[in-house]
Amino acid sequence: MYAGSFFKWSIAAVLCGFLTVSSAAADSHGKASADFIRSLADKAITSLTDPETPRSERIERFRTLFNDSFAVRSIGKRALGRYWRQASDTEKTRYEKLFENLMVVTYVDRFANYAGEALDIEKSRVEDKSIATVFTQIMRKGGAKPIRVEWIVGTNGVIYKIVDVKVEGVSMTQTLSSDFASIIRRGGGIPGLLDELEKKTAQLSAAK
Amino acid sequence: MSFFRSRVPNNCAALFLAGVVLVLAGCAVPPPVSDKEAWTEYQEVNDPLEPTNRKILAFNRGVDSAVLKPAATAYRDYLPGWLRTMVGNFLDHLRAPVVFVNDVLQGEGDRALTTLNRFWINTGLGFGLLDMADAMGIEGHDEDFGQTLAVWGVPSGPFVMLPLYGPSNPRDAVGRVVDFLADPFNIWTANTDHEHLRFARAGTLAVDVRAGSLDLIEDLEKSSLDFYASIRSLYRQRRADEISNGKGSANLPAPGISGLPDRPVFDAALQMSRR
Numbered sequence: 001m002y003a004g005s006f007f008k009w010s011i012a013a014v015l016c017g018f019l020t021v022s023s024a025a026a027d028s029h030g031k032a033s034a035d036f037i038r039s040l041a042d043k044a045i046t047s048l049t050d051p052e053t054p055r056s057e058r059i060e061r062f063r064t065l066f067n068d069s070f071a072v073r074s075i076g077k078r079a080l081g082r083y084w085r086q087a088s089d090t091e092k093t094r095y096e097k098l099f100e101n102l103m104v105v106t107y108v109d110r111f112a113n114y115a116g117e118a119l120d121i122e123k124s125r126v127e128d129k130s131i132a133t134v135f136t137q138i139m140r141k142g143g144a145k146p147i148r149v150e151w152i153v154g155t156n157g158v159i160y161k162i163v164d165v166k167v168e169g170v171s172m173t174q175t176l177s178s179d180f181a182s183i184i185r186r187g188g189g190i191p192g193l194l195d196e197l198e199k200k201t202a203q204l205s206a207a208k
Numbered sequence: 209m210s211f212f213r214s215r216v217p218n219n220c221a222a223l224f225l226a227g228v229v230l231v232l233a234g235c236a237v238p239p240p241v242s243d244k245e246a247w248t249e250y251q252e253v254n255d256p257l258e259p260t261n262r263k264i265l266a267f268n269r270g271v272d273s274a275v276l277k278p279a280a281t282a283y284r285d286y287l288p289g290w291l292r293t294m295v296g297n298f299l300d301h302l303r304a305p306v307v308f309v310n311d312v313l314q315g316e317g318d319r320a321l322t323t324l325n326r327f328w329i330n331t332g333l334g335f336g337l338l339d340m341a342d343a344m345g346i347e348g349h350d351e352d353f354g355q356t357l358a359v360w361g362v363p364s365g366p367f368v369m370l371p372l373y374g375p376s377n378p379r380d381a382v383g384r385v386v387d388f389l390a391d392p393f394n395i396w397t398a399n400t401d402h403e404h405l406r407f408a409r410a411g412t413l414a415v416d417v418r419a420g421s422l423d424l425i426e427d428l429e430k431s432s433l434d435f436y437a438s439i440r441s442l443y444r445q446r447r448a449d450e451i452s453n454g455k456g457s458a459n460l461p462a463p464g465i466s467g468l469p470d471r472p473v474f475d476a477a478l479q480m481s482r483r
Contacts, residue, residue: 082245106431110423145296145420148454167424169449175432175441181249182437196433204430 029160030124033132033153036160040069041119048112055108059205062108063100071154071161072100079176087190095190098197105204114138120146130154131163235259254366255440261369262436268374272418280418292419294337299413300348301327301336306387310351314359319453322346349453353390354383358451367440375443 047061066072076099077084087095118139125133132153137146152164165172183193236258239246255261283292304327311320326341326348333340342348357379358364365378373384388394397406432438 082249102431106427110427168446169454170442170445174445175438178253178441179432179434179438182434185249186434193433200431200433 029129029155029157030126030132033151033155033160034121034124034134036069036153037119037134037136037151038121040065040162044111045116048108049116058112059104059108062111063104066104066107067100069162070103071163072103074154074161074163075103075173075176076100078173079180081177081181083181083184083190083193091190091194094194095197098194098201101201102197102204105201117141127152130156253440254364256366257368261367264369264371265436265439267371268369271372276414276418277422279415280422283415284419284422292416293339295412296416297330297334297339298336299409299416300339300350301330302393302409303350303391305392306353306390307349307351309390310353310356310387313353313356314351319349319351322349350450352380352383353386354380354447355451357383358447364447367444375439380447 043065047065048058053061073096076096079099080087080095084092120137120139122135122137124135127133132155134151134153136149136151138149139146148168150166151162152166154161154163163173180193183196184190188196235256238250238256241247304323308320308323308327311323326346329341329344329346330336330339339348362379364380368376368378368381370376370381373381376384393409394406397403428438428442429435
Protein backbone atom coordinates (compact mmCIF):
# COMPACT_ATOMS: atom_id res chain seq x y z
CA MET A 1 0.00 0.00 0.00
CA TYR A 2 2.92 2.35 -0.66
CA ALA A 3 0.89 4.25 -3.25
CA GLY A 4 -2.01 4.49 -0.83
CA SER A 5 -0.09 6.16 1.95
CA PHE A 6 1.58 8.50 -0.52
CA PHE A 7 -1.79 9.68 -1.76
CA LYS A 8 -3.12 10.05 1.77
CA TRP A 9 -0.14 12.15 2.79
CA SER A 10 -0.23 14.40 -0.21
CA ILE A 11 -3.94 14.99 0.27
CA ALA A 12 -3.44 15.63 3.99
CA ALA A 13 -0.70 18.14 3.15
CA VAL A 14 -2.91 19.95 0.66
CA LEU A 15 -5.81 19.98 3.13
CA CYS A 16 -3.64 21.39 5.92
CA GLY A 17 -2.44 24.16 3.66
CA PHE A 18 -6.00 24.91 2.63
CA LEU A 19 -7.36 24.95 6.17
CA THR A 20 -4.65 27.31 7.44
CA VAL A 21 -5.24 29.73 4.62
CA SER A 22 -9.03 29.65 4.86
CA SER A 23 -9.22 30.00 8.63
CA ALA A 24 -6.81 32.91 8.56
CA ALA A 25 -8.88 34.64 5.89
CA ALA A 26 -12.27 33.80 7.36
CA ASP A 27 -14.23 36.32 9.33
CA SER A 28 -15.19 35.13 12.76
CA HIS A 29 -18.80 34.45 11.74
CA GLY A 30 -17.69 31.58 9.48
CA LYS A 31 -16.51 29.61 12.48
CA ALA A 32 -19.38 30.80 14.66
CA SER A 33 -21.84 29.62 12.00
CA ALA A 34 -20.25 26.18 12.01
CA ASP A 35 -20.52 26.08 15.81
CA PHE A 36 -24.14 27.12 15.52
CA ILE A 37 -24.89 24.16 13.18
CA ARG A 38 -23.00 21.81 15.49
CA SER A 39 -25.10 22.86 18.47
CA LEU A 40 -28.31 22.59 16.44
CA ALA A 41 -27.39 18.99 15.55
CA ASP A 42 -26.72 18.22 19.22
CA LYS A 43 -30.03 19.74 20.28
CA ALA A 44 -31.84 17.73 17.60
CA ILE A 45 -30.30 14.52 18.94
CA THR A 46 -31.29 15.17 22.54
CA SER A 47 -34.83 16.35 21.84
CA LEU A 48 -35.94 14.29 18.82
CA THR A 49 -34.34 10.85 18.76
CA ASP A 50 -36.02 9.21 21.75
CA PRO A 51 -38.50 6.69 20.24
CA GLU A 52 -40.62 6.86 23.41
CA THR A 53 -41.63 10.47 22.76
CA PRO A 54 -45.14 10.64 21.22
CA ARG A 55 -45.28 12.28 17.78
CA SER A 56 -47.42 15.23 18.90
CA GLU A 57 -44.84 16.04 21.58
CA ARG A 58 -42.01 15.66 19.06
CA ILE A 59 -43.79 18.04 16.66
CA GLU A 60 -44.00 20.72 19.39
CA ARG A 61 -40.34 20.29 20.33
CA PHE A 62 -39.35 20.52 16.70
CA ARG A 63 -41.48 23.65 16.29
CA THR A 64 -39.48 25.36 19.05
CA LEU A 65 -36.17 24.19 17.58
CA PHE A 66 -37.24 25.24 14.08
CA ASN A 67 -38.31 28.74 15.15
CA ASP A 68 -35.13 29.20 17.18
CA SER A 69 -32.76 28.11 14.41
CA PHE A 70 -34.41 29.07 11.13
CA ALA A 71 -35.31 32.53 9.82
CA VAL A 72 -38.83 31.20 9.25
CA ARG A 73 -40.46 34.47 8.17
CA SER A 74 -37.68 35.33 5.78
CA ILE A 75 -37.77 31.85 4.19
CA GLY A 76 -41.55 31.97 3.92
CA LYS A 77 -41.43 35.36 2.28
CA ARG A 78 -38.85 34.27 -0.27
CA ALA A 79 -40.80 31.08 -0.97
CA LEU A 80 -43.78 33.25 -1.94
CA GLY A 81 -41.52 35.44 -4.09
CA ARG A 82 -43.21 38.21 -6.06
CA TYR A 83 -46.65 37.12 -4.84
CA TRP A 84 -45.80 38.34 -1.32
CA ARG A 85 -46.31 41.92 -2.49
CA GLN A 86 -49.65 41.03 -4.06
CA ALA A 87 -51.03 39.39 -0.92
CA SER A 88 -53.32 41.28 1.45
CA ASP A 89 -52.38 41.65 5.13
CA THR A 90 -54.90 39.00 6.17
CA GLU A 91 -53.51 36.64 3.57
CA LYS A 92 -49.94 37.32 4.73
CA THR A 93 -50.79 36.52 8.34
CA ARG A 94 -52.60 33.34 7.37
CA TYR A 95 -49.77 32.34 5.04
CA GLU A 96 -47.08 32.79 7.70
CA LYS A 97 -48.91 30.53 10.13
CA LEU A 98 -49.61 27.87 7.48
CA PHE A 99 -46.06 28.01 6.17
CA GLU A 100 -44.60 27.40 9.61
CA ASN A 101 -47.00 24.50 10.16
CA LEU A 102 -46.14 22.93 6.80
CA MET A 103 -42.40 23.13 7.47
CA VAL A 104 -42.75 21.67 10.95
CA VAL A 105 -44.88 18.67 9.98
CA THR A 106 -42.81 18.06 6.83
CA TYR A 107 -39.41 18.03 8.43
CA VAL A 108 -40.04 16.66 11.91
CA ASP A 109 -39.71 13.01 10.86
CA ARG A 110 -36.78 13.56 8.53
CA PHE A 111 -34.94 15.55 11.18
CA ALA A 112 -35.62 12.88 13.78
CA ASN A 113 -34.32 10.17 11.42
CA TYR A 114 -31.15 12.00 10.51
CA ALA A 115 -30.50 13.22 14.05
CA GLY A 116 -29.35 9.69 14.87
CA GLU A 117 -26.71 9.70 12.11
CA ALA A 118 -23.37 11.44 12.24
CA LEU A 119 -23.19 15.00 10.92
CA ASP A 120 -19.66 15.81 9.74
CA ILE A 121 -18.91 19.51 9.52
CA GLU A 122 -16.32 19.91 6.80
CA LYS A 123 -15.73 23.63 6.46
CA SER A 124 -17.43 26.99 6.39
CA ARG A 125 -17.15 29.73 3.83
CA VAL A 126 -17.93 33.39 4.42
CA GLU A 127 -20.13 34.76 1.61
CA ASP A 128 -20.37 38.35 2.86
CA LYS A 129 -20.53 40.16 6.17
CA SER A 130 -23.86 38.67 7.16
CA ILE A 131 -23.94 35.29 5.37
CA ALA A 132 -21.81 32.14 5.69
CA THR A 133 -22.18 28.65 4.20
CA VAL A 134 -21.48 25.64 6.41
CA PHE A 135 -20.60 22.48 4.42
CA THR A 136 -21.61 19.23 6.07
CA GLN A 137 -22.12 15.56 5.25
CA ILE A 138 -24.67 13.28 6.82
CA MET A 139 -22.97 9.90 7.13
CA ARG A 140 -25.51 7.12 6.49
CA LYS A 141 -25.55 3.69 8.06
CA GLY A 142 -25.36 0.48 6.04
CA GLY A 143 -23.30 1.40 3.00
CA ALA A 144 -25.48 4.24 1.71
CA LYS A 145 -23.66 7.21 0.20
CA PRO A 146 -23.25 10.21 2.52
CA ILE A 147 -25.59 13.14 1.83
CA ARG A 148 -24.05 16.54 1.11
CA VAL A 149 -25.89 19.28 3.01
CA GLU A 150 -25.02 22.98 2.95
CA TRP A 151 -26.48 25.33 5.54
CA ILE A 152 -26.72 28.99 4.60
CA VAL A 153 -26.48 30.84 7.90
CA GLY A 154 -27.25 34.53 8.32
CA THR A 155 -26.22 36.68 11.25
CA ASN A 156 -26.49 40.27 12.45
CA GLY A 157 -23.43 39.70 14.64
CA VAL A 158 -25.45 38.66 17.68
CA ILE A 159 -27.83 35.89 16.68
CA TYR A 160 -27.59 33.23 13.99
CA LYS A 161 -30.41 31.88 11.81
CA ILE A 162 -30.53 29.42 8.93
CA VAL A 163 -31.83 31.17 5.82
CA ASP A 164 -31.61 28.21 3.42
CA VAL A 165 -30.61 24.55 3.31
CA LYS A 166 -29.18 22.89 0.22
CA VAL A 167 -29.27 19.10 -0.02
CA GLU A 168 -27.02 17.79 -2.81
CA GLY A 169 -27.17 21.21 -4.42
CA VAL A 170 -30.96 21.52 -4.16
CA SER A 171 -32.15 24.60 -2.28
CA MET A 172 -35.13 24.21 0.01
CA THR A 173 -36.28 27.79 -0.60
CA GLN A 174 -36.01 27.59 -4.35
CA THR A 175 -37.93 24.30 -4.53
CA LEU A 176 -40.69 25.66 -2.29
CA SER A 177 -40.86 28.80 -4.37
CA SER A 178 -41.33 26.84 -7.64
CA ASP A 179 -43.95 24.69 -5.96
CA PHE A 180 -45.98 27.61 -4.56
CA ALA A 181 -45.70 29.72 -7.72
CA SER A 182 -46.99 26.82 -9.80
CA ILE A 183 -50.13 26.46 -7.64
CA ILE A 184 -50.78 30.21 -7.79
CA ARG A 185 -50.19 30.38 -11.55
CA ARG A 186 -52.33 27.40 -12.38
CA GLY A 187 -55.44 29.27 -11.41
CA GLY A 188 -55.56 28.95 -7.64
CA GLY A 189 -54.23 32.44 -6.97
CA ILE A 190 -53.08 33.25 -3.44
CA PRO A 191 -56.36 32.04 -1.83
CA GLY A 192 -55.94 28.74 -3.71
CA LEU A 193 -52.41 28.35 -2.38
CA LEU A 194 -53.58 28.99 1.20
CA ASP A 195 -56.30 26.34 0.87
CA GLU A 196 -53.80 23.82 -0.51
CA LEU A 197 -51.38 24.59 2.34
CA GLU A 198 -54.14 24.05 4.86
CA LYS A 199 -55.13 20.72 3.30
CA LYS A 200 -51.56 19.49 3.08
CA THR A 201 -50.72 20.42 6.66
CA ALA A 202 -53.82 18.68 8.00
CA GLN A 203 -52.92 15.57 5.99
CA LEU A 204 -49.34 15.51 7.28
CA SER A 205 -50.28 16.17 10.92
CA ALA A 206 -52.66 13.23 10.85
CA ALA A 207 -50.07 10.84 9.39
CA LYS A 208 -48.66 8.24 11.81
CA MET B 209 -14.61 1.53 -37.62
CA SER B 210 -16.49 -0.58 -35.14
CA PHE B 211 -18.14 2.56 -33.82
CA PHE B 212 -19.78 3.26 -37.14
CA ARG B 213 -20.71 -0.33 -37.82
CA SER B 214 -22.50 -0.72 -34.50
CA ARG B 215 -26.25 -0.92 -34.78
CA VAL B 216 -28.33 2.03 -33.70
CA PRO B 217 -29.53 1.00 -30.24
CA ASN B 218 -33.29 0.76 -29.83
CA ASN B 219 -33.13 2.96 -26.71
CA CYS B 220 -32.17 5.84 -28.97
CA ALA B 221 -35.08 5.17 -31.24
CA ALA B 222 -37.31 5.49 -28.18
CA LEU B 223 -35.76 8.85 -27.31
CA PHE B 224 -36.31 10.25 -30.78
CA LEU B 225 -39.86 8.97 -30.83
CA ALA B 226 -40.42 10.71 -27.52
CA GLY B 227 -39.19 13.93 -29.11
CA VAL B 228 -41.67 13.60 -31.95
CA VAL B 229 -44.55 12.94 -29.55
CA LEU B 230 -43.62 16.03 -27.53
CA VAL B 231 -43.55 18.28 -30.57
CA LEU B 232 -46.96 17.10 -31.72
CA ALA B 233 -48.60 17.52 -28.34
CA GLY B 234 -50.21 20.45 -26.51
CA CYS B 235 -48.49 23.66 -25.43
CA ALA B 236 -48.79 25.96 -22.44
CA VAL B 237 -50.42 29.36 -23.03
CA PRO B 238 -47.90 32.17 -22.45
CA PRO B 239 -48.95 35.27 -20.48
CA PRO B 240 -49.12 38.64 -22.30
CA VAL B 241 -45.68 40.26 -22.76
CA SER B 242 -47.08 43.44 -21.20
CA ASP B 243 -47.25 41.72 -17.79
CA LYS B 244 -43.52 42.00 -17.21
CA GLU B 245 -43.17 39.89 -14.07
CA ALA B 246 -45.43 37.14 -15.37
CA TRP B 247 -43.54 37.11 -18.66
CA THR B 248 -40.15 36.85 -16.88
CA GLU B 249 -41.52 34.03 -14.77
CA TYR B 250 -42.82 32.23 -17.86
CA GLN B 251 -39.39 32.42 -19.45
CA GLU B 252 -37.65 31.25 -16.29
CA VAL B 253 -39.98 28.29 -15.95
CA ASN B 254 -39.16 27.56 -19.63
CA ASP B 255 -41.67 24.74 -19.94
CA PRO B 256 -43.82 25.37 -23.05
CA LEU B 257 -44.87 21.70 -23.21
CA GLU B 258 -46.10 21.64 -19.61
CA PRO B 259 -49.54 20.07 -20.27
CA THR B 260 -47.95 17.14 -22.13
CA ASN B 261 -45.09 16.87 -19.67
CA ARG B 262 -47.59 16.53 -16.82
CA LYS B 263 -49.32 13.64 -18.58
CA ILE B 264 -46.00 11.91 -19.16
CA LEU B 265 -45.10 12.35 -15.49
CA ALA B 266 -48.39 10.72 -14.50
CA PHE B 267 -47.54 7.79 -16.80
CA ASN B 268 -44.00 7.55 -15.39
CA ARG B 269 -45.31 7.56 -11.84
CA GLY B 270 -47.67 4.72 -12.70
CA VAL B 271 -44.79 2.64 -14.04
CA ASP B 272 -42.66 3.64 -11.07
CA SER B 273 -45.15 2.57 -8.43
CA ALA B 274 -45.93 -0.69 -10.28
CA VAL B 275 -42.38 -1.77 -11.08
CA LEU B 276 -39.40 0.39 -10.19
CA LYS B 277 -40.26 1.54 -6.67
CA PRO B 278 -41.10 -1.96 -5.35
CA ALA B 279 -37.91 -3.33 -6.94
CA ALA B 280 -35.79 -0.52 -5.47
CA THR B 281 -37.39 -0.92 -2.03
CA ALA B 282 -36.75 -4.67 -2.02
CA TYR B 283 -33.20 -4.06 -3.23
CA ARG B 284 -32.55 -1.63 -0.39
CA ASP B 285 -34.31 -3.62 2.33
CA TYR B 286 -33.31 -7.20 1.55
CA LEU B 287 -29.81 -7.01 0.07
CA PRO B 288 -26.88 -6.59 2.46
CA GLY B 289 -25.10 -3.23 2.38
CA TRP B 290 -21.79 -4.67 1.17
CA LEU B 291 -23.45 -6.26 -1.85
CA ARG B 292 -25.23 -3.05 -2.79
CA THR B 293 -21.94 -1.19 -2.45
CA MET B 294 -20.32 -3.70 -4.83
CA VAL B 295 -23.13 -3.37 -7.35
CA GLY B 296 -22.82 0.41 -7.19
CA ASN B 297 -19.03 0.22 -7.59
CA PHE B 298 -19.33 -2.06 -10.59
CA LEU B 299 -21.86 0.23 -12.29
CA ASP B 300 -19.56 3.20 -11.68
CA HIS B 301 -16.65 1.20 -13.02
CA LEU B 302 -18.45 0.41 -16.28
CA ARG B 303 -19.13 4.12 -16.67
CA ALA B 304 -15.50 5.19 -16.21
CA PRO B 305 -14.60 5.42 -19.95
CA VAL B 306 -17.51 7.79 -20.62
CA VAL B 307 -16.65 9.88 -17.55
CA PHE B 308 -13.01 10.03 -18.68
CA VAL B 309 -13.87 11.22 -22.19
CA ASN B 310 -16.18 13.91 -20.79
CA ASP B 311 -13.54 15.05 -18.27
CA VAL B 312 -11.15 15.51 -21.20
CA LEU B 313 -13.76 17.28 -23.36
CA GLN B 314 -14.43 19.70 -20.50
CA GLY B 315 -10.72 20.45 -20.24
CA GLU B 316 -10.60 19.07 -16.69
CA GLY B 317 -7.11 17.51 -16.81
CA ASP B 318 -6.88 16.70 -13.10
CA ARG B 319 -10.29 15.11 -13.00
CA ALA B 320 -9.53 13.08 -16.13
CA LEU B 321 -6.36 11.80 -14.47
CA THR B 322 -8.35 10.93 -11.35
CA THR B 323 -10.83 8.92 -13.44
CA LEU B 324 -7.99 7.14 -15.25
CA ASN B 325 -6.13 6.32 -12.02
CA ARG B 326 -9.30 5.09 -10.40
CA PHE B 327 -9.97 2.85 -13.38
CA TRP B 328 -6.66 0.99 -13.28
CA ILE B 329 -6.51 0.85 -9.48
CA ASN B 330 -10.03 -0.52 -9.22
CA THR B 331 -9.53 -2.94 -12.11
CA GLY B 332 -6.24 -4.25 -10.71
CA LEU B 333 -6.96 -4.28 -7.00
CA GLY B 334 -10.73 -4.35 -6.80
CA PHE B 335 -11.86 -6.30 -9.92
CA GLY B 336 -14.28 -3.43 -10.50
CA LEU B 337 -16.23 -4.51 -7.42
CA LEU B 338 -14.22 -2.80 -4.67
CA ASP B 339 -13.49 0.89 -4.70
CA MET B 340 -9.85 0.62 -3.62
CA ALA B 341 -9.08 4.03 -5.11
CA ASP B 342 -11.59 5.67 -2.78
CA ALA B 343 -9.93 3.96 0.19
CA MET B 344 -6.68 5.60 -0.99
CA GLY B 345 -8.38 8.96 -0.96
CA ILE B 346 -8.99 9.22 -4.73
CA GLU B 347 -12.69 10.00 -4.81
CA GLY B 348 -14.75 9.30 -7.89
CA HIS B 349 -17.08 11.64 -9.72
CA ASP B 350 -19.59 11.46 -12.54
CA GLU B 351 -19.73 13.35 -15.82
CA ASP B 352 -21.90 13.10 -18.91
CA PHE B 353 -22.09 14.69 -22.33
CA GLY B 354 -25.05 16.87 -21.32
CA GLN B 355 -22.75 18.51 -18.76
CA THR B 356 -19.98 18.79 -21.35
CA LEU B 357 -22.35 20.63 -23.71
CA ALA B 358 -23.30 22.95 -20.82
CA VAL B 359 -19.63 23.68 -20.11
CA TRP B 360 -19.22 24.49 -23.82
CA GLY B 361 -21.99 27.05 -23.45
CA VAL B 362 -24.88 25.18 -25.11
CA PRO B 363 -28.16 26.30 -23.50
CA SER B 364 -30.38 23.61 -22.00
CA GLY B 365 -33.49 24.41 -24.01
CA PRO B 366 -36.95 23.94 -22.51
CA PHE B 367 -37.78 21.41 -19.83
CA VAL B 368 -39.11 18.09 -21.11
CA MET B 369 -40.42 15.00 -19.35
CA LEU B 370 -39.32 11.90 -21.23
CA PRO B 371 -41.39 8.73 -21.03
CA LEU B 372 -39.60 6.30 -18.67
CA TYR B 373 -36.38 8.38 -18.57
CA GLY B 374 -37.95 11.18 -16.56
CA PRO B 375 -37.07 14.89 -16.38
CA SER B 376 -34.69 16.22 -19.02
CA ASN B 377 -34.16 18.88 -21.68
CA PRO B 378 -32.98 18.75 -25.31
CA ARG B 379 -29.35 19.28 -24.32
CA ASP B 380 -29.32 16.49 -21.75
CA ALA B 381 -31.31 14.16 -24.01
CA VAL B 382 -28.72 14.61 -26.79
CA GLY B 383 -26.03 14.07 -24.15
CA ARG B 384 -27.58 10.74 -23.19
CA VAL B 385 -27.62 9.52 -26.78
CA VAL B 386 -23.99 10.56 -27.35
CA ASP B 387 -22.83 8.92 -24.12
CA PHE B 388 -24.71 5.80 -25.09
CA LEU B 389 -23.11 5.60 -28.54
CA ALA B 390 -19.62 6.34 -27.20
CA ASP B 391 -19.76 3.80 -24.36
CA PRO B 392 -17.30 0.94 -25.13
CA PHE B 393 -19.51 -1.50 -23.22
CA ASN B 394 -22.49 -0.69 -25.45
CA ILE B 395 -20.41 -0.88 -28.60
CA TRP B 396 -19.06 -4.24 -27.52
CA THR B 397 -22.49 -5.67 -26.64
CA ALA B 398 -24.01 -4.41 -29.88
CA ASN B 399 -21.26 -5.96 -32.00
CA THR B 400 -21.03 -9.32 -30.24
CA ASP B 401 -24.73 -10.13 -29.77
CA HIS B 402 -24.60 -9.58 -26.02
CA GLU B 403 -27.58 -7.22 -25.99
CA HIS B 404 -29.02 -8.92 -22.90
CA LEU B 405 -26.03 -7.63 -20.88
CA ARG B 406 -26.89 -4.10 -21.90
CA PHE B 407 -30.45 -4.53 -20.67
CA ALA B 408 -29.22 -6.14 -17.45
CA ARG B 409 -26.96 -3.16 -16.86
CA ALA B 410 -29.71 -0.64 -17.62
CA GLY B 411 -32.13 -2.44 -15.29
CA THR B 412 -29.63 -2.68 -12.44
CA LEU B 413 -28.69 0.96 -12.86
CA ALA B 414 -32.34 2.04 -12.75
CA VAL B 415 -32.93 0.08 -9.53
CA ASP B 416 -29.68 1.29 -7.93
CA VAL B 417 -30.40 4.94 -8.71
CA ARG B 418 -34.03 4.68 -7.60
CA ALA B 419 -32.99 3.00 -4.34
CA GLY B 420 -30.67 5.93 -3.67
CA SER B 421 -33.49 8.46 -4.03
CA LEU B 422 -36.30 6.62 -2.22
CA ASP B 423 -36.27 8.94 0.81
CA LEU B 424 -35.86 12.09 -1.23
CA ILE B 425 -38.75 11.34 -3.60
CA GLU B 426 -40.96 10.21 -0.75
CA ASP B 427 -40.27 13.47 1.11
CA LEU B 428 -41.06 15.45 -1.98
CA GLU B 429 -44.28 13.54 -2.66
CA LYS B 430 -45.28 14.12 0.92
CA SER B 431 -44.47 17.79 1.25
CA SER B 432 -45.00 19.28 -2.20
CA LEU B 433 -48.29 20.86 -3.20
CA ASP B 434 -47.51 20.39 -6.88
CA PHE B 435 -45.23 17.38 -7.33
CA TYR B 436 -44.59 18.16 -10.99
CA ALA B 437 -43.36 21.70 -10.29
CA SER B 438 -41.14 20.42 -7.49
CA ILE B 439 -39.57 17.72 -9.69
CA ARG B 440 -38.93 20.28 -12.42
CA SER B 441 -37.20 22.62 -9.98
CA LEU B 442 -35.25 19.75 -8.42
CA TYR B 443 -33.97 18.52 -11.77
CA ARG B 444 -32.77 21.97 -12.82
CA GLN B 445 -31.01 22.57 -9.52
CA ARG B 446 -29.36 19.14 -9.52
CA ARG B 447 -28.06 19.65 -13.06
CA ALA B 448 -26.72 23.13 -12.26
CA ASP B 449 -24.93 21.60 -9.28
CA GLU B 450 -23.51 18.74 -11.35
CA ILE B 451 -22.39 21.02 -14.17
CA SER B 452 -20.47 23.20 -11.71
CA ASN B 453 -19.10 20.01 -10.07
CA GLY B 454 -20.76 20.95 -6.81
CA LYS B 455 -18.90 24.24 -6.55
CA GLY B 456 -21.36 26.78 -7.89
CA SER B 457 -19.99 29.34 -10.31
CA ALA B 458 -20.57 32.93 -11.23
CA ASN B 459 -21.75 32.20 -14.77
CA LEU B 460 -24.15 29.43 -13.79
CA PRO B 461 -27.39 29.80 -11.89
CA ALA B 462 -26.26 28.95 -8.35
CA PRO B 463 -29.42 28.06 -6.49
CA GLY B 464 -29.71 29.59 -3.07
CA ILE B 465 -26.99 32.19 -3.34
CA SER B 466 -28.87 34.25 -5.90
CA GLY B 467 -32.00 33.82 -3.82
CA LEU B 468 -30.41 35.08 -0.64
CA PRO B 469 -32.13 38.00 1.01
CA ASP B 470 -30.39 41.32 0.94
CA ARG B 471 -29.22 42.52 4.30
CA PRO B 472 -32.14 44.83 5.20
CA VAL B 473 -34.68 42.08 4.52
CA PHE B 474 -32.69 39.66 6.60
CA ASP B 475 -32.27 42.08 9.50
CA ALA B 476 -35.97 42.79 9.45
CA ALA B 477 -36.65 39.05 9.55
CA LEU B 478 -34.34 38.69 12.54
CA GLN B 479 -36.03 41.58 14.32
CA MET B 480 -39.43 40.01 13.79
CA SER B 481 -38.39 36.54 14.89
CA ARG B 482 -36.75 37.91 18.06
CA ARG B 483 -40.01 39.24 19.36
